[in-house]
Amino acid sequence: MADVVVLTPNPAVDVTYRVDEQRIGETQRVRAVERRPGGKGINVVRVLRTLGVDALALAPLGGAAGAWITDALADLGIPARAVPIAADTRTTVTVVDDLAHPTMLGEPGPLLADAEWEALADATATAVAGARVLVVSGSLPVGADPARVGAWVRIAREAGVRTVVDGSGPALLTAADAGAEVLKPNREELLAATGAASEPEGAAELRRRGARLVVVSHGADGLRAYGDGEPVHVPTVAGVTGNPTGAGDAATAGLVAALLRDDDLATALRTAAAAGAAAVLRPVAGEVDPTDVRRFLADLDPAPGDPDAR
Amino acid sequence: MADVVVLTPNPAVDVTYRVDEQRIGETQRVRAVERRPGGKGINVVRVLRTLGVDALALAPLGGAAGAWITDALADLGIPARAVPIAADTRTTVTVVDDLAHPTMLGEPGPLLADAEWEALADATATAVAGARVLVVSGSLPVGADPARVGAWVRIAREAGVRTVVDGSGPALLTAADAGAEVLKPNREELLAATGAASEPEGAAELRRRGARLVVVSHGADGLRAYGDGEPVHVPTVAGVTGNPTGAGDAATAGLVAALLRDDDLATALRTAAAAGAAAVLRPVAGEVDPTDVRRFLADLDPAPGDPDAR
Numbered sequence: 041m042a043d044v045v046v047l048t049p050n051p052a053v054d055v056t057y058r059v060d061e062q063r064i065g066e067t068q069r070v071r072a073v074e075r076r077p078g079g080k081g082i083n084v085v086r087v088l089r090t091l092g093v094d095a096l097a098l099a100p101l102g103g104a105a106g107a108w109i110t111d112a113l114a115d116l117g118i119p120a121r122a123v124p125i126a127a128d129t130r131t132t133v134t135v136v137d138d139l140a141h142p143t144m145l146g147e148p149g150p151l152l153a154d155a156e157w158e159a160l161a162d163a164t165a166t167a168v169a170g171a172r173v174l175v176v177s178g179s180l181p182v183g184a185d186p187a188r189v190g191a192w193v194r195i196a197r198e199a200g201v202r203t204v205v206d207g208s209g210p211a212l213l214t215a216a217d218a219g220a221e222v223l224k225p226n227r228e229e230l231l232a233a234t235g236a237a238s239e240p241e242g243a244a245e246l247r248r249r250g251a252r253l254v255v256v257s258h259g260a261d262g263l264r265a266y267g268d269g270e271p272v273h274v275p276t277v278a279g280v281t282g283n284p285t286g287a288g289d290a291a292t293a294g295l296v297a298a299l300l301r302d303d304d305l306a307t308a309l310r311t312a313a314a315a316g317a318a319a320v321l322r323p324v325a326g327e328v329d330p331t332d333v334r335r336f337l338a339d340l341d342p343a344p345g346d347p348d349a350r
Numbered sequence: 351m352a353d354v355v356v357l358t359p360n361p362a363v364d365v366t367y368r369v370d371e372q373r374i375g376e377t378q379r380v381r382a383v384e385r386r387p388g389g390k391g392i393n394v395v396r397v398l399r400t401l402g403v404d405a406l407a408l409a410p411l412g413g414a415a416g417a418w419i420t421d422a423l424a425d426l427g428i429p430a431r432a433v434p435i436a437a438d439t440r441t442t443v444t445v446v447d448d449l450a451h452p453t454m455l456g457e458p459g460p461l462l463a464d465a466e467w468e469a470l471a472d473a474t475a476t477a478v479a480g481a482r483v484l485v486v487s488g489s490l491p492v493g494a495d496p497a498r499v500g501a502w503v504r505i506a507r508e509a510g511v512r513t514v515v516d517g518s519g520p521a522l523l524t525a526a527d528a529g530a531e532v533l534k535p536n537r538e539e540l541l542a543a544t545g546a547a548s549e550p551e552g553a554a555e556l557r558r559r560g561a562r563l564v565v566v567s568h569g570a571d572g573l574r575a576y577g578d579g580e581p582v583h584v585p586t587v588a589g590v591t592g593n594p595t596g597a598g599d600a601a602t603a604g605l606v607a608a609l610l611r612d613d614d615l616a617t618a619l620r621t622a623a624a625a626g627a628a629a630v631l632r633p634v635a636g637e638v639d640p641t642d643v644r645r646f647l648a649d650l651d652p653a654p655g656d657p658d659a660r
Contacts, residue, residue, distance in 0.1 A: 057443075057455050062374045065451030073457050075438075104418035111414070128385075133367075133443055135455065141375030145367050145445065147383050 041170040042096035042119060044088055044296060045201075047192060048081025049160075050149045050181045051099040053108055053131045054325070062137050076324065077112040078132065080178030080206060083289035083326035084296070085118060087315060090328055091297045096121060098167050100160050102150055103128030121167055123160045125152055130181070149181030157188060164192050168201045173296055176215070177206040177289065190214030202299065206292050209233055216249035222299070224255045224292055240266065255295065255309070257288055257316075263309050274309040277317035277336045286325025291316035294333065310340040351480040352406035352429060354398055354606060355511075357502060358391025359470075360459045360491045361409040363418055363441045364635070372447050386634065387419040387426070388442065390488030390516060393599035394606070395428060396636035397625060401607045401643065406431060408477050410470050412460055413438030431477055433470045435462055440491070459491030467498060474502050478511045483606055486525070487516040487599065500524030512609065516602050519543055526559035532609070534565045534602055550576065565605065565619070567598055567626075573619050584619040587627035587646045596635025601626035604643065620650040 058072040088095035097118055101109055102125035113120040127150030135143040168174050174196035176189055189211040196203045197219055204222040205215040208229040215223060223246055227239055236242035243254040243266035254266040262275040294315025298308035318332035368382040398405035407428055411419055412435035423430040437460030445453040478484050484506035486499055499521040506513045507529055514532040515525040518539035525533060533556055537549055546552035553564040553576035563577040572585040604625030608618035628642035
């Protein structure tokens with residue numbers, strides 16, 4: 041029984057290939073291979089656990105790639121509940137060199153049978169019983185019904201469990217319709233999903249549909265939250281450079297950790313920003329050093345003092 | 351107990367990604383994914399079985415990729431003996447579109463422990479007992495001792511089993527030193543491995559070391575064999591276009607099938623050329639239509655007639 045259940049609808053084996061020089065139309069020897077369990081929710085659960093939160097990974101997993109993820113999560117000490125599916129879990133391949141931007145090749149993800157979607161909903165109901173927060177994070181497999189996300193939110197709400205959804209497109213709308221407590225799109229996702237002309241209008245639309253709080257990430261420009269009062273903005277930590285992959289997922293984890301502590305909204309946003317900045321310092325998505333998170337939280341605190349004393 | 355044992359030292363999961371347009375430094379959605387068990391020897395064993403030869407695949411296999419290959423071979427109805435290894439079997443990723451040449455990204459392959467190499471040698475000894483031919487096909491994992499190939503040849507010879515080696519580099523030399531019956535490099539591999547200035551000199555060097563027959567493939571220009579008599583040349587089948595990947599492996603399979611029938615050398619080379627041409631007609635490596643092989647063999651026959659009547 042975990043405090044936080046993180047549902048990753050479309051997990052992935054994230055593979056990174058280092059080559060001497062990316063070239064199209066040639067045979068290239070891969071100099072180094074890294075494989076890690078991926079998908080946004082998997083990054084979220086890893087950071088949550090690093091922050092000391094009792095979090096469980098829940099995901100549909102199939103084929104050799106699914107088995108690999110199960111093994112890798114076990115090796116990382118991350119409790120996981122796999123819902124078995126017949127199709128192969130997807131792989132993403134990122135090709136890197138020291139010369140050009142990385143090239144990312146993303147498989148669309150498996151087709152799940154209706155019975156498998158139902159098994160995932162049942163597993164969600166079982167996992168959230170006794171939990172405090174359900175996080176749904178990342179894309180659905182191509183072709184999946186976006187109403188699934190709304191259904192998961194309803195399952196959690198009926199169990200009295202808080203909900204945080206980091207998604208995009210119609211899934212964001214179904215989560216709002218189902219009364220998700222927190223939605224966390226980035227600015228582009230918000231405008232695309234709602235068709236709104238501005239960020240405040242988009243956030244208002246999601247709240248009108250039923251969401252309580254809309255936290256919009258602006259990448260390097262910080263986070264802005266739209267709730268019952270005035271919008272609240274926190275900047276990112278200044279001067280942090282590194283690998284932004286997974287920073288948004290770390291921010292989601294920071295936000296959830298703060299929600300569990302019943303922090304006020306501004307503190308929760310600062311915790312999210314601090315966790316995101318800490319993730320930028322790490323070469324791999326899904327990792328933060330808690331010392332960095334505490335340090336950056338202090339940096340962001342408008343009233344200097346020990347953040348742990350709050 | 352199979353007639354032919356095909357040892358693949360460095361098998362692979364061969365993945366093909368179709369994208370709209372290959373681009374460096376961007377995120378690309380993969381439109382279609384194909385996975386098949388690969389490595390040259392896996393192609394050879396698949397074609398051998400299609401040609402009606404009782405052949406067994408033998409390979410070191412590890413991790414999720416190794417388990418996937420084991421399952422895939424079973425699905426294809428190919429008897430296989432896997433020697434378990436701790437490291438992950440490699441994957442190759444080929445990216446294709448309709449605009450540019452394919453891009454191939456090849457992992458170097460797993461590092462095997464000495465005990466795993468010994469287990470592979472033991473499994474080879476067990477598998478060749480009662481077999482008629484051992485085929486060793488394809489690269490060694492990066493960092494492997496090329497003397498392993500010579501050792502496998504010796505194991506087969508001590509069991510009275512014929513040997514065919516399709517390899518390159520120092521492994522080709524160790525196979526020759528061990529007295530392999532047939533070596534099948536391409537022209538570039540022959541010159542690189544022997545350092546010879548010409549193909550006849552390179553073939554003579556391999557024969558001086560101990561090989562009985564050196565069959566040199568020239569791709570679209572056919573095959574030339576260097577044995578006890580004058581060199582024998584057969585052309586490729588004219589006018590065949592398609593996918594050349596795996597054509598050399600199909601040629602190896604054709605050659606082995608002819609050896610098992612004790613065909614004369616010219617007929618064996620023609621069978622190899624016919625199988626290679628038949629493979630070009632198939633979109634996927636490791637496949638031939640036996641009807642195509644028979645038809646092409648008739649086309650290549652200098653004395654027209656029913657090739658089956660020979």
